[in-house]
Amino acid sequence: MTGTTAAIEGGKAASAEAKQPVSSSLGDGEPSLAGLTCARLKVTARIVGGLRLGPFAGAELRGGLGHALKRLACTWPVGECPRCSQRHDCLYTQLFESTPPPMTTRLRGVDQIPRPYVLVPPADPLGADGREQMGGLGGQGARYRHGDVFQFHLLLIGRAVGWAKPVLTALAALGRNGLGPGGGRYVIERVSSRAPGMAGEAQTVYARDTGEWCDPAAGPLGRWAPEHWSGARRVQVRFCTPTRVYSEGCVTRSPAFSELVRALLRRVSSLAYFHCGRALELDFARLVSEARGVRMRMVQTWWQRQSRYSKRQGQHVDMSGLLGRIEYEAESVEALAPYRDLLAAGSWLHVGKGTVMGLGKYEVSMAS
Numbered sequence: 001m002t003g004t005t006a007a008i009e010g011g012k013a014a015s016a017e018a019k020q021p022v023s024s025s026l027g028d029g030e031p032s033l034a035g036l037t038c039a040r041l042k043v044t045a046r047i048v049g050g051l052r053l054g055p056f057a058g059a060e061l062r063g064g065l066g067h068a069l070k071r072l073a074c075t076w077p078v079g080e081c082p083r084c085s086q087r088h089d090c091l092y093t094q095l096f097e098s099t100p101p102p103m104t105t106r107l108r109g110v111d112q113i114p115r116p117y118v119l120v121p122p123a124d125p126l127g128a129d130g131r132e133q134m135g136g137l138g139g140q141g142a143r144y145r146h147g148d149v150f151q152f153h154l155l156l157i158g159r160a161v162g163w164a165k166p167v168l169t170a171l172a173a174l175g176r177n178g179l180g181p182g183g184g185r186y187v188i189e190r191v192s193s194r195a196p197g198m199a200g201e202a203q204t205v206y207a208r209d210t211g212e213w214c215d216p217a218a219g220p221l222g223r224w225a226p227e228h229w230s231g232a233r234r235v236q237v238r239f240c241t242p243t244r245v246y247s248e249g250c251v252t253r254s255p256a257f258s259e260l261v262r263a264l265l266r267r268v269s270s271l272a273y274f275h276c277g278r279a280l281e282l283d284f285a286r287l288v289s290e291a292r293g294v295r296m297r298m299v300q301t302w303w304q305r306q307s308r309y310s311k312r313q314g315q316h317v318d319m320s321g322l323l324g325r326i327e328y329e330a331e332s333v334e335a336l337a338p339y340r341d342l343l344a345a346g347s348w349l350h351v352g353k354g355t356v357m358g359l360g361k362y363e364v365s366m367a368s
Helices: 057-073 091-096 158-177 227-231 257-275 284-291 333-349
Strands: 020-023 037-048 050-053 117-120 142-145 149-157 185-194 203-207 234-243 278-281 295-304 307-310 315-318 321-329 362-367
Touching (some): 037 158, 149 158, 158 203, 158 257, 284 333
Antiparallel strands (some): 050 142
């Protein structure tokens, strides 16, 4: 991609001892999530020849990006990452096979940590059952003709924001080499970015006609929930892509508010600690306990069945999830207040399993 080629360099994993605490509990007056930074990039490409995407476009994009990035960044054979002495400094490993850094003081019992990115596939106006959803997830896929515009979003979190250029170089290489079942090709024409709470027009990061590049706009997922949310005690969550929130070891088809809060707290705290160098000192037990007082008022959801083929496991993996709307109601404005910023942050970060492939995307609206 003209103007974006650069050496693929991995950022060093931040030392666990260098984590800066952000001591707070979610609620009015305390910017609890200020240590969690991100940038949302919109990639606009033009199809060359034709492109066919399967019903799980997010998985295809994620898999294609991984292969392209590894070819650019890595000299080790595929599958040898656990044995590589440079795995904690490698860009591919940090994005696709993230593990806790050496000497970490938190989550020492896990071998995987959340990836610092989210790929949101193209919007598909008519999905299964005629309902609007994203990226052909669970539908019949999508076909693009020569010259069609192809758009998708990429969210980069924490230090991954600094890796935007090599990641986009890999996406450009994917477009040249081919994506999807037929190996369809595309050319990236423009990349724009937005930071949380950013008003006005998006920032242009790259334009093919000029070849110019600038670093993407990024900012903290701090206190940027809309002002009109301050008087709300009802919240409606619209699940835009299949969402996999777990309850007692199983994916739930209608998550209670406390289950949604627990999943969000786990995600934001892990991303902040491992990828932003910040320890969010949140009172998990209290926040989850008090969230049990927020009840379901309305449920309009359906279950979207889908799977993806995992080359590593040599089998199809179930990635089904819920779509639709759930409205939750608190007893008072004060009871819902501690969760406003968390819900706003999750609308950027997604929630549940499979977020890197675009799952768990939701939108929030609030009312008194």
